[in-house]
Amino acid sequence: MSFDQIISSATSGEIANQLTAVSVLQILASSIVIGLIISLVYLLTHKKEGYSQAFCVALVLLAPIVGMVILLIGNNVARAFSLAGAFALIRFRSAPGDPKDIAFVFMSVVMGLACGMGFWLYAGIATIVICAVIILLHVTNFAGKRGNHYELKITVPETLNYVGAFDETLNKYTNSFKIVKIKSVDFGALFELSFDIDMKDDKQMREMLDDLRAMNGNLKIMLSTVPTAVRSFHFQ
Numbered sequence: 001m002s003f004d005q006i007i008s009s010a011t012s013g014e015i016a017n018q019l020t021a022v023s024v025l026q027i028l029a030s031s032i033v034i035g036l037i038i039s040l041v042y043l044l045t046h047k048k049e050g051y052s053q054a055f056c057v058a059l060v061l062l063a064p065i066v067g068m069v070i071l072l073i074g075n076n077v078a079r080a081f082s083l084a085g086a087f088a089l090i091r092f093r094s095a096p097g098d099p100k101d102i103a104f105v106f107m108s109v110v111m112g113l114a115c116g117m118g119f120w121l122y123a124g125i126a127t128i129v130i131c132a133v134i135i136l137l138h139v140t141n142f143a144g145k146r147g148n149h150y151e152l153k154i155t156v157p158e159t160l161n162y163v164g165a166f167d168e169t170l171n172k173y174t175n176s177f178k179i180v181k182i183k184s185v186d187f188g189a190l191f192e193l194s195f196d197i198d199m200k201d202d203k204q205m206r207e208m209l210d211d212l213r214a215m216n217g218n219l220k221i222m223l224s225t226v227p228t229a230v231r232s233f234h235f236q
Contacts, residue, residue: 032060038059038111042056055101064115150196165215170197175198
């Protein structure tokens, strides 16, 4: 097969119309490569948040699996209903995660669908373009907040007038802050103030905590990342 014939078959869907060993291998190879690219981009853009190995493997496998499903169904309505019944018996369970995960799963499925229909060249081009956009959005932190977002909890004695007491210090070390909750602890002997803050510089974290500790009578202060609270600092 000449190069022109390969390009023609990759853009016309002719491969999927003939169920041969060559067509199966071409669809599997193209969809696995595309699934691997999608999974690698997911790994690159989720290093900071963390990721599940099982989810990354699923992204690689989804594309060839969907590609083979589409190849086997073809134009056969009976096969389509049979496979639909088989999939209906499967229950997919996953822990709540980042909404971006849904986009990666959907992209892997769609690209597998394109490969299964024989349009693997279009699927490859679309994968490269979409992954480039994902990386660009990740690098530029599109729609992200400045600095690093944290939850700050300050325990104060009941005798302290906490309204605006920490504003000057928080203005010094944060881009923005907002008090979100106030609750009494130790049977009303203490109050706990919860703030959402965006740090200007993480290197000043210890200095900020020391200043706040001097103002709240050296009671407990807790600083944790939002929303997963992976990192915590306690002073008591």
